[in-house]
Amino acid sequence: MERDHTSKIVGMVWGLLILNTLGSAGAKTIIPLPRSLIQMVTMGALVAAFALALTVNLRLRIRASAFLFLLTLLLALSVISSANLESGFGALFRCARLALFVGTLWLLSRWWDGDLAFVRHHIRMYLAVLGSVAAGLVASPGAALPDLYGGRLVGALWPLTPPQIGQYAAVIIGLTVLLVLGRRTDRTSAVVVIVPSLVLLALTHTRTATLGLLIGLALAIGSLVLTSAAARRFFTWAVLCATVAAVGFGSLLQTWFLRGQSQENFSSLTGRAKVWSALLAAPRTTSEHLFGVGLGDKSFGGLPIDNSWLAVYNEQGVVGVSLVAAIIIVLGGVALLRPPSLSRACAIFLISYCAIASYTEAGLGDASPYLLHLAVAASLLAAPASATPLSTPVAPRRRVPRWAQRSEMS
Template sequence: MRPGLVRPDAGQRGRNRRVVVGLVWGALFLNVLTFADTQTVVPIPGSLAKLLTQGALPLALLLVVVANRRGVVRPQLFLVLLTLLAVGATAASLYAEFFASATFRAGRMVLFILVLWLLSPFFGRRDLLLLRCHRICLSVILGTVYLGALLSPGLAFAFQGRLSGVIWPIPPTQVAHYAAVLLGTSLLLWMCRVVVGRHAALMVVFSFLPLVAAHTRTALLAVVIGMAVASASLFLGHVRVRRTVAVSVATGALVAVVFASPLTVWLLRGQSAEEANRLTGRTNVWSAVAEIDRPWIEDLFGWGLSNQSFDGLPIDSSWVATYVDQGWFGVGMQGAVLLLLLLTALVHVRGPQRAIALFLVAYCTVASITETGLGAPSAYVLDLAVAAALLMPERREEAS
């Protein structure tokens, strides 16, 4: 075909492929969607939930083969590190005491990363395709949270007055996570003039309300730090960013002074200062993990992928959970992923891609202290995959 000529079906094929990529991302998101053991508006059997979430992964593989028929992959150090993490987890799981469950989880992790590899030709697109897919998934999930709150507000706020998902059972911490990521990316897209004010305002309100209602301190802190880091990367080149930062700082200082007492009560959530300092009992579990004595090989590579709990209690820290399951090797790979994305963002050209990637990396880093997910397939890994896609050099060719 001569340069400059476009095949008649190229536009339609491109649109179809974008739709398929969106379906792949949706299937990946369904695969990692948290299923809490809580009451819902319509009861969902656990076996059905597992069938839906676990069945979404092979569906994602099938769809990504349709989108990337030639099996093309782009060199991507981020995915190489995730692959090494999966290989280490698989090796440890083969010798785990809970062989069947650990090996099953490791196999799903390998398949998850394989789908990301097959999506790599869609990294670095000028139309921010994966970011758009990610935001659509977040919007749909939050839409179900809103629907549940409208249908059964008592049930939605049954857990200590914090907003939960009751159409699909989603704990408040994850509601806050989804809302925070949607809020931060919406603000940054508006500050970079990628989206118009009316659309941005709608998305900001849509995501801010569940973030506050979920009453999750880690997500609030993470979104503030993430926005500060991202805004700093745009501060010199965008007048709108400078104005927004100035107004936000002034407003935040005023609110902190005027409403200091109510804010303190709200942040404590009825806990004592000692309970808050112990992070709602999380530090007790972390201390117990630090005291375990195990062979050096398990200390280095862990004892296989688990449900990220210790003695029946949730670990609630990506770093501690990764150490338990994948040892110091896993902790090192997890840290390397975050460091790689941060360094790549710092040398990337200034713009919305860099700012949003910095926000996602900063958010996931802060959230990883009291949330699990960076060492196994999760919404946090999808956040980081979006960051990696934004930082990938642009190219015109697409997989076919």
């Protein structure tokens, strides 16, 4: 009973972390929400997550991992780069937020033992977020599909952008497919998750999320092919369906993929390449080159950077890029060394998705959904906890009377 109660609290903590990373900037909502109110809610969620995690782990029992160690080094680097206030006092506020975020992950690491508990928490919470998106679409289709975003789906109840919605949909689709292949969920529940999420993903017209889903699933299922007949059947049918779709619906898929953009706009990644070139060409001091200018809003010259590696380079320098690369490499290397299993496949999917999305999305250097995806992967790759408790109480020694000692000696 106590274990179930603790599991529920851990799930609540995970949900609060997800709420914190939803952000406060996005489309106009049906009911206008002041940005200050949204920021208050998201920061309050993070403080509540840390407090709840502390209540269920008062003895501060943690499981050390290379992922959390590297993340802590990234936090220390962020504080160093933000200390000169080149990015303003907001940089120190973001450092405090990252510190609470990393601290909460350390407290939750006690329950990282290679099982699928955090995968289920991840799916449930993001499914609830997508439920709010679907509710906004039903309540006000005009607000959910605004012309400002080219008719792409946005959050009409909470300010979510199309890339955010596409990311959440792609991640839970991939994880649910893997759970079905591993026979850890029934097909009815899987259909309830996958079908609506696919519809929302299609309405966002998000290319990065779609490619991340397809490539990530291919790699994850490929890791199961030698040990799972279900994975082999799914892989075969997926290849067959993809071939038929490419031949029969090639022009339709191309139209969806281009989103009505010109060839020049598409080749420059919707203008991202111009921002990237300007960022790389900007003069920097040796300190800025090594440690960056401090945590900011992932923009340069007033325009979003939309690349995790360049955003980290701008804010945390070359050292920060090295730490983020080490996180991806370490998690990927551990996943490759693990024997084939469903947990390993889910981890491979999440790691590969984050690596692919990092090219056109920022977030690997700060508290974000991408770090939560990698945290789930780290929990899946952790070695199972020992069956013995962390601290075994020593039984008190029974005193033996002297007359009994004499009788034993005789």
